Amino acid sequence: MKRWVALLAVVAMGVLAGCGGQSQKPAASSQPASGSQQQPAAQGGGEKVIKIGLIAPLTGDVKTFGESTKNGFLLALEQAGFKAGDYKIEYTIADDRNDATEGVNIATKMITQDKVKAIVGSVTSKVTIPVSEIANQNKVVLVTGTATNPKVTVGEDGKRKPFAFRACFIDPFQGTVGARFALDNLKVKTAAIIYDKGNDYTVGLAQFFKEAFEKGGGKVVAEETYTEKDTDFSAILTKVAQAKPEMLYLPDYYQKVSLIGKQAKEKGLNVPMMGGDGWDSAELDYQALAGGYFTNHYSSDDPREEVQKFVKDYQGKYGSKPDALAALAYDATNILLEGIRRANSDDTEKIREAIQGLKDFGTVSGKVTFDQNGNPIKPAVILQVQPDKTQKYIATVNP
Amino acid sequence: MFLEQLLNGLQLGLVYALIALGYTMVYGIIKLINFAHGDVFMVGAYLGVLGYTVWKLPFPVAVVVAMAGAAVLGVTIERLAYRPLRVRNAPRIAALITAIGVSLFLEYFSSLRFVFGPNYRVVDRPFKDVRWQLGPLGISNIQVIVLLTVIALLLLLQFVVYRTKIGKAMRAVSFDMDAARLMGIDVDRVISFTFAIGSALAAAAGILYVMAYPQIYPFMGIMPGLKAFTAAVLGGIGNIPGAVLGALIMGMAEVFTVGYVTSDYRDAVAFSILILVLLVRPAGLLGKAGPEKV
Numbered sequence: 001m002k003r004w005v006a007l008l009a010v011v012a013m014g015v016l017a018g019c020g021g022q023s024q025k026p027a028a029s030s031q032p033a034s035g036s037q038q039q040p041a042a043q044g045g046g047e048k049v050i051k052i053g054l055i056a057p058l059t060g061d062v063k064t065f066g067e068s069t070k071n072g073f074l075l076a077l078e079q080a081g082f083k084a085g086d087y088k089i090e091y092t093i094a095d096d097r098n099d100a101t102e103g104v105n106i107a108t109k110m111i112t113q114d115k116v117k118a119i120v121g122s123v124t125s126k127v128t129i130p131v132s133e134i135a136n137q138n139k140v141v142l143v144t145g146t147a148t149n150p151k152v153t154v155g156e157d158g159k160r161k162p163f164a165f166r167a168c169f170i171d172p173f174q175g176t177v178g179a180r181f182a183l184d185n186l187k188v189k190t191a192a193i194i195y196d197k198g199n200d201y202t203v204g205l206a207q208f209f210k211e212a213f214e215k216g217g218g219k220v221v222a223e224e225t226y227t228e229k230d231t232d233f234s235a236i237l238t239k240v241a242q243a244k245p246e247m248l249y250l251p252d253y254y255q256k257v258s259l260i261g262k263q264a265k266e267k268g269l270n271v272p273m274m275g276g277d278g279w280d281s282a283e284l285d286y287q288a289l290a291g292g293y294f295t296n297h298y299s300s301d302d303p304r305e306e307v308q309k310f311v312k313d314y315q316g317k318y319g320s321k322p323d324a325l326a327a328l329a330y331d332a333t334n335i336l337l338e339g340i341r342r343a344n345s346d347d348t349e350k351i352r353e354a355i356q357g358l359k360d361f362g363t364v365s366g367k368v369t370f371d372q373n374g375n376p377i378k379p380a381v382i383l384q385v386q387p388d389k390t391q392k393y394i395a396t397v398n399p
Numbered sequence: 400m401f402l403e404q405l406l407n408g409l410q411l412g413l414v415y416a417l418i419a420l421g422y423t424m425v426y427g428i429i430k431l432i433n434f435a436h437g438d439v440f441m442v443g444a445y446l447g448v449l450g451y452t453v454w455k456l457p458f459p460v461a462v463v464v465a466m467a468g469a470a471v472l473g474v475t476i477e478r479l480a481y482r483p484l485r486v487r488n489a490p491r492i493a494a495l496i497t498a499i500g501v502s503l504f505l506e507y508f509s510s511l512r513f514v515f516g517p518n519y520r521v522v523d524r525p526f527k528d529v530r531w532q533l534g535p536l537g538i539s540n541i542q543v544i545v546l547l548t549v550i551a552l553l554l555l556l557q558f559v560v561y562r563t564k565i566g567k568a569m570r571a572v573s574f575d576m577d578a579a580r581l582m583g584i585d586v587d588r589v590i591s592f593t594f595a596i597g598s599a600l601a602a603a604a605g606i607l608y609v610m611a612y613p614q615i616y617p618f619m620g621i622m623p624g625l626k627a628f629t630a631a632v633l634g635g636i637g638n639i640p641g642a643v644l645g646a647l648i649m650g651m652a653e654v655f656t657v658g659y660v661t662s663d664y665r666d667a668v669a670f671s672i673l674i675l676v677l678l679v680r681p682a683g684l685l686g687k688a689g690p691e692k693v
Binding site for chain 2: 259
């Protein structure tokens with residue numbers, strides 16, 4: 001009997017260890033970030049301190065997004081000397097693994113335990129939508145660099161979330177630009193759309209692309225969905241190939257797009273492929289998607305002075321060219337710092353008003369003025385994927 | 400289009416079949432659902448990919464190394480996690496829970512940075528992509544490789560199980576473990592051998608899977624593992640031809656749902672078939688009916 005009990009205990013421990021791994025992993029990966037990179041608290045001295053947080057997917061299926069975001073965030077803080085107005089900036093960084101539940105957990109922790117006044121992040125719309133909900137309820141200012149879905153700053157009920165802002169354009173604009181480019185420049189009349197039905201970002205882009213494409217006289221001949229866990233697209237692509245579209249619109253992140261692009265070519269679908277800013281990653285399969293186009297926020301080849309200075313500073317610090325994720329995180333952080341500077345207060349209501357009131361604030365990705373929904377009015381660029389792992393600048397489209 | 404979808408279904412189904420065989424063989428012998436099997440599939444895929452990318456082995460050698468590595472892993476799991484329980488006559492549920500523990504361990508251990516790392520990676524194929532167009536039917540070289548490899552492995556397995564001494568021993572142990580032991584069969588060795596074969600097949604499936612769908616990450620074994628397990632149950636768990644049949648039905652159901660209905664119902668239809676079949680034949684399509692305690 002005793003032995004049996006001991007055995008069960010061992011089994012239970014084994015299982016607990018297994019589950020423990022699951023729940024401790026995010027904590028473990030965020031620990032070094034917040035532990036080693038947090039500044040020591042100001043010592044008495046009367047210096048005023050404001051705490052801010054960064055939420056980004058540092059591991060998982062879109063980890064290059066998170067890494068670029070973190071780099072842009074840190075560069076902006078460093079250049080500001082970790083100060084804004086009379087306030088010294090302290091920061092903490094956490095990993096959401098591109099998981100909405102995890103994002104909500106760490107946002108709650110940041111707000112209730114770390115007492116942050118503002119959050120930069122997260123990166124993807126599916127995580128940022130629930131995170132912005134929480135930030136708004138707790139009156140914490142949120143500026144995301146890259147979450148493009150309209151629902152980030154506007155709730156399901158159509159009401160503005162007053163504390164949420166973003167540094168990027170939104171998906172209705174991005175989808176429309178993609179559709180117009182397809183009709184006017186690629187001169188195609190028919191398109192197929194393949195998207196993840198469980199992801200706000202891809203669903204939104206697919207819908208806005210379709211609306212604009214059909215309004216412009218095009219026809220969507222096939223519309224197929226998949227789920228996040230799918231890896232086999234052969235059946236979908238065989239069916240799509242049968243409809244003979246002149247282009248494929250693939251509005252997902254780089255990992256899924258790489259898989260779909262590769263399998264599409266195997267099914268003989270040698271038509272132009274197009275997508276959104278989710279393609280922008282060094283880990284995109286450049287061979288499979290060579291010749292494809294995507295809409296993006298900025299191009300590092302843009303000759304504007306702000307862009308070139310940023311590219312130079314970034315390369316000096318990190319040794320690689322900044323992608324749009326890094327640029328937008330840098331912009332989002334600077335927007336937040338400017339808000340704190342202008343408000344010169346740690347009252348989140350005042351910071352929020354200062355950000356909303358920005359007029360033509362110069363950022364890397366263009367001049368920022370917010371509309372009533374906290375969205376900046378900015379142009380988009382169209383880039384082409386090259387087989388040598390670079391992106392060729394094609395055009396700029398103004399709103 | 401029909402022929403091409405048939406080929407897609409065959410490809411998917413045969414890869415499931417290789418995984419399903421591991422579930423069904425282990426169950427057939429020690430009545431254990433080895434939930435860690437999907438993760439052995441993942442480790443096998445990683446070993447194969449590392450083999451020809453990082454260690455620069457020729458591709459066929461990398462496959463053999465991965466299959467051998469997975470076989471060693473399977474035997475080790477059996478030795479460390481399942482045998483101690485079996486020797487002490489632990490309740491079957493304890494072994495099942497252990498299997499889940501081993502599965503989680505493999506997934507999260509593989510996610511550590513000094514092992515395989517938590518990230519998705521694009522897999523570069525070791526050969527060029529070729530596509531042939533035979534009238535209306537388009538075939539890629541990947542499909543041909545998958546089909547031929549799986550069929551060859553299935554024939555090899557058939558030979559081992561029905562034409563060799565160890566195969567005979569496996570069948571004897573599966574039929575009645577105690578009687579087999581009384582006849583002088585080294586039951587533990589037979590069980591280890593079963594784990595080794597099942598794991599090697601899973602590794603082969605893993606490599607074929609990442610060749611066909613070129614992406615790799617530590618949690619990639621969960622879905623194919625689950626579907627292969629379902630296929631094994633559908634065909635009658637414990638029955639080798641049943642596992643292959645079940646896997647083909649699963650693959651075809653998925654592909655034809657996408658091709659002719661809508662991709663939204665992909666998994667719903669596949670699993671509905673499972674439920675319907677089990678309602679009519681609780682032991683699965685080719686399973687032996689009889690008192691079972693799972």
